[in-house]
Amino acid sequence: MALVAAAGWACTPGGAVGPGYRGEALFTVKGQLVTPGAPPTAPIRLAVAWYPDEAGRSAPRAIVAQEVAYEGRFPLDYGFGFFSAPPPGVLVEYRDGDDVTRAAFGVLLAYVDGDGDGQLGAIPAGARPVDRVLGTSVGDPSNGAPAEAPLWVAYVDGAPGPRWAGFAPGYNLWDGARHAVVPPDTAVPIRLDATSELAFFVCEEFITGSAVGADLPCDVEPTGGVRVIGSVMRSDGQPAASLRITDGRAPLPGLAVEVNGVAVPFDAASGFYAAAGGDLQVAAPGVNVVRVAPKGQAPLVFTVEAPGDFSLLAPLEGARVTSGSAVVAQWSRALGAATYQVAVERVTPPRGGPPPVAVPASGEAALSARLAGLVADDLHEVTVSAFSPNSLAYGRGGSLVSAYVSRSGVVDAVPADAGVWLEGVALVSRYRGQTAGGAWFEVLDGVAPVGGALVTVEGVALPFDARERRYSGALELAPGGVARVEVAVPDRPARAFEVPLPGDFSVTAPPATHPARAPLELGWTASAGATDYRVWVTDPSGRTLHVVVAAGLRATLPPLDGVGEVFVTVAANRQSASRHRASLLQQTFDVTLTR
Numbered sequence: 263m264a265l266v267a268a269a270g271w272a273c274t275p276g277g278a279v280g281p282g283y284r285g286e287a288l289f290t291v292k293g294q295l296v297t298p299g300a301p302p303t304a305p306i307r308l309a310v311a312w313y314p315d316e317a318g319r320s321a322p323r324a325i326v327a328q329e330v331a332y333e334g335r336f337p338l339d340y341g342f343g344f345f346s347a348p349p350p351g352v353l354v355e356y357r358d359g360d361d362v363t364r365a366a367f368g369v370l371l372a373y374v375d376g377d378g379d380g381q382l383g384a385i386p387a388g389a390r391p392v393d394r395v396l397g398t399s400v401g402d403p404s405n406g407a408p409a410e411a412p413l414w415v416a417y418v419d420g421a422p423g424p425r426w427a428g429f430a431p432g433y434n435l436w437d438g439a440r441h442a443v444v445p446p447d448t449a450v451p452i453r454l455d456a457t458s459e460l461a462f463f464v465c466e467e468f469i470t471g472s473a474v475g476a477d478l479p480c481d482v483e484p485t486g487g488v489r490v491i492g493s494v495m496r497s498d499g500q501p502a503a504s505l506r507i508t509d510g511r512a513p514l515p516g517l518a519v520e521v522n523g524v525a526v527p528f529d530a531a532s533g534f535y536a537a538a539g540g541d542l543q544v545a546a547p548g549v550n551v552v553r554v555a556p557k558g559q560a561p562l563v564f565t566v567e568a569p570g571d572f573s574l575l576a577p578l579e580g581a582r583v584t585s586g587s588a589v590v591a592q593w594s595r596a597l598g599a600a601t602y603q604v605a606v607e608r609v610t611p612p613r614g615g616p617p618p619v620a621v622p623a624s625g626e627a628a629l630s631a632r633l634a635g636l637v638a639d640d641l642h643e644v645t646v647s648a649f650s651p652n653s654l655a656y657g658r659g660g661s662l663v664s665a666y667v668s669r670s671g672v673v674d675a676v677p678a679d680a681g682v683w684l685e686g687v688a689l690v691s692r693y694r695g696q697t698a699g700g701a702w703f704e705v706l707d708g709v710a711p712v713g714g715a716l717v718t719v720e721g722v723a724l725p726f727d728a729r730e731r732r733y734s735g736a737l738e739l740a741p742g743g744v745a746r747v748e749v750a751v752p753d754r755p756a757r758a759f760e761v762p763l764p765g766d767f768s769v770t771a772p773p774a775t776h777p778a779r780a781p782l783e784l785g786w787t788a789s790a791g792a793t794d795y796r797v798w799v800t801d802p803s804g805r806t807l808h809v810v811v812a813a814g815l816r817a818t819l820p821p822l823d824g825v826g827e828v829f830v831t832v833a834a835n836r837q838s839a840s841r842h843r844a845s846l847l848q849q850t851f852d853v854t855l856t857r
Contacts (some may be wrong), residue, residue, distance in 0.1 A: 287343030287391050289433030291415060293450035294337040295397070301336045302396065302454065304374045309382040310415055311463060312352040312368040340452075342370060344433055348417050357831045360421035366435070368415045370399035371463060372452050376782040384464045392483035395460035397452040400438060404459035405485060406657040412438040432457050433759055458487040459660040484510045484659030488556045490564070492534070493664045494521055494544050496571060501544035505535040505663070507554060518555040531820055540820075546571055546667050547598045547650070564655035566665035569648045570597030573670035576630075578642055581671065582709040584678040589644060593630070596648035596667060599623040603649070604631040608842075609641040609672070623648075636675040640841070644671045682754055685842040686732065688715050688719070688745045688761045693850040701761075702734035703843075716750040741766040741847050742790060763845040764834040765790030772830070778855040782819040782830075789847060791835035796846075802826075825855045 278804050295306065323457045350367040350542045373382050376393040383393055401409030416436045422429040428443030429436075434515070439794040462468040468481035471566060492505030503521045507514050519526045545552055555561040576592040581591060591604050605618040616634035618727045624757065636642050648666040655663045676683075686703030687837040705712040717724045717733040724733035732763060739745055744766040767789035776782050784797060797806040799815045810817045822828065833848035 263798060272772075287330075287345055287380075288347075289344040289446065290342070291342045291344075291370060291399075291435070291450050293399075294339055295450060295452050295454060296337045296456040299660050302374065302456070305370055305796070306338075306396065307375055307382070307452075308340060309366040309371050309373060310342070311346050311382070311384075312314045313372055313469070336649055336848055344415075350584050352419075353419055356423070358423050358495075361425075363423040364419040365422070365426075365429075367382060368417075369463060370413075370415060370450060370452065371396070372454060374579065381463060384466060385461065385480045387467050391465075393459045393464075394410075394456070396456045397454040397461055398460065398463055399450050399452055401453065402455045402457055402460060402461050404660050405455070405457050406655070406661070407453075407455065408439075408656075409451075410439070411415050411444075413448070414438055416443075437853045457483060458576055459675075462660075478510055480788050482510075482660070484508075484661075486556070486559060486658050488514065488554070488559065488562065488661075489659040490552075490554050490562055490661040492552075492658065493666065494546050494550050494552060494566065495665065496546045496567070496568065496667045498669055499571065500539055501542045502538040502793055503536065503542060503544070503552075505552070505554075506533065508534060514556070517557070518553075520551075520553045523549055542808065544563055544568060544665075550665050552655075552663050562657050562659075562661060564661070564663040565652075566655045567650040567652040568665040569599040569650045569653075571667050572596040572599075572646075572669060574646060574671050577671040577673045579671065581720070582676060582706075583636060583672040584680075584709055585637055585639060585675050586678065587675075589633045589642070589673055591631050591633065591644050591646055593646045593669065595623070595629060598650050599648040600651040600653075601649050602629070603647045604632075604644070605631065605647075606633050606642050606644045606673070607634065607848050608638055611644055615642060615822070634667070634674070638675060639677050640675060642673045642675055643670055644673055667843055670798050676709060677704075678708070680706075680708055682712070682715075682749060682751050682757055683840075683842065684717075684747060684759050687844050688739060688747075688763060688848060689735075689846040689848065690739050690741055690763065691848050699737045699739035699743055700735065701737055701739075701745065701747075702730075702732050702746065704732045707750065707751065707754070712751055714752060715772070716748075719745050739763060745845070748799065759838075759840075759842050761838055761845050762791060762836060764792040764836040764847045766847065767792075767834055767849075769832050769849055773853060774853045775854045775856055778823065778825055778857060779821045781821060782853075783816065784819070784830070784832060785816045786832055788815060789836075791836045792834035792847075793837045794835050796831075796835055796848075798833075800829045800831070815818060822855060825857055827854050829853075 266408045284457055310332050318831060327616045348366045355366060356363045373396055374394045400412035401407055414436045416427050416434040418431055435446055445741040456815045461480055461482050465480035486496050487509050489510055490505060490507050494503045503526050507517060515528045519535045522543050524541050525755055526535045529536050545595045546568040547694055549565060549567050570676055573594045576590055581615045589606060600623055602621040603618050607613045608615060619633060621631050621632045645668050647666045653665050682704050683706055688701040690699045703717055705715045711731050713726060719737055722737055726733050741763055743759040743763050767787045770785040795812045798809040802809060807822055808819055828852055830853050831848050831850040836845045
């Protein structure tokens with residue numbers, strides 16, 4: 263960044279012109295410095311930080327500073343004069359068809375010169391604040407206190423384009439709330455909040471979005487010592503909340519956290535306050551209230567609005583594409599949505615994918631998006647999220663809480679030269695002393711299903727289910743063995759695949775009865791070859807009540823509503839060398855839930 267510093271006024275008493283006289287100001291911003299508390303004891307300076315766009319999404323290209331006479335009493339009148347055009351690196355070209363408008367936008371800042379160099383320095387990546395920002399002409403939005411009329415200094419080089427209504431050549435005052443130019447003599451108050459997060463106005467990592475991790479960038483400590491970052495959402499119809507609450511670095515357990523009046527517990531394993539389903543309610547469409555009560559402090563309250571739910575029309579379940587192909591997402595309209603975001607990520611670590619795509623909800627925009635080709639041979643989760651105009655709430659300590667509604671689907675990207683291949687599962691099930699085996703497989707040629715193949719497992723042919731479009735049937739399989747699957751497709755070479763099964767294991771003392779409102783803890787012995795374990799609960803109708811994936815030999819199921827008999831299954835899962843084939847050894851037992 264180029265930091266450009268300019269001296270302030272230099273007029274001698276009585277109107278005589280001194281050697282530092284710069285002529286008449288081209289434009290002067292006037293207003294008052296006000297403070298809600300005790301006035302600062304250090305001299306105050308003013309600066310304008312110029313950004314490459316009016317939204318302030320890039321680091322300041324230049325900071326021009328001026329001295330302000332400090333009188334020790336408030337409110338303090340000030341005047342900030344502009345004696346020349348902004349530095350050349352500040353101007354940005356805004357194009358509208360053939361029309362080009364060159365303009366710059368800046369924020370007026372009050373600060374204390376910490377290092378005495380006479381200018382407000384930007385904070386480069388990896389550094390911490392030296393000068394201290396006390397207040398701005400747009401308020402303190404990172405602490406939930408934006409100015410009622412956030413005022414920007416705008417400069418237009420030459421005649422503005424036809425869409426720049428109200429702008430004149432040269433300097434202007436722009437109201438960011440009304441999106442309108444205001445008279446040049448409009449008073450610009452600057453409230454001296456002196457919160458830590460005001461440093462973000464000159465923090466390169468924050469402004470450019472390059473900060474990595476959950477901590478505040480530029481080594482800023484949260485005002486009040488508490489920072490809340492998280493979301494409330496409806497994800498695939500399920501209400502959920504996830505909030506990271508820290509002192510700037512370490513999680514803060516033991517706080518009273520509520521979403522719409524329902525307590526959200528702290529999860530020590532993740533360090534988040536999190537909840538899903540159960541008593542939690544998320545209004546969609548509607549307003550949601552998040553309340554965090556730090557010990558010994560006033561509660562932090564965030565009000566966020568979620569749009570209505572919607573349907574994901576594409577990708578459909580089981581969708582497949584060849585590597586390099588584009589993915590198209592389609593969805594129905596969400597009531598009250600202002601914008602949608604479409605993202606696609608690999609399911610397996612390291613997660614990642616093409617950049618998300620933003621789709622406006624206004625006008626006649628199609629409710630669809632085309633994402634770049636998927637190059638990884640992996641499952642990819644496509645997520646469409648809908649946001650209302652009031653989906654964000656800022657608060658003390660640089661806190662930020664959002665609300666949204668999302669729907670997800672999975673796309674399988676397979677190599678373009680995959681040829682004939684299999685996807686499916688071989689399994690052995692045990693229940694009440696009985697053991698049964700079976701398998702189901704899809705046969706595909708690239709991404710096209712094949713229905714005229716001969717599929718055998720250990721020499722036993724599997725019949726084709728036309729409705730499910732897969733080959734399935736009962737088999738005699740042994741834990742720890744290997745199922746050999748052969749596929750013959752007309753006019754194509756036959757192929758053989760091996761599916762190893764996990765070794766035998768046992769569940770440790772499964773309970774016959776259990777209190778419905780208490781967590782259910784389960785343990786089991788190790789299964790040779792298992793890559794992970796799955797635990798799920800179903801009711802007598804076959805409806806799945808809960809699923810847990812465990813890497814170790816224990817799992818805890820949350821409290822389950824209702825009483826009566828349920829079926830608990832613990833399964834050892836073994837993934838083949840190819841991610842498309844897996845095997846399960848599962849053991850199911852009855853549990854009666856009691857009050």
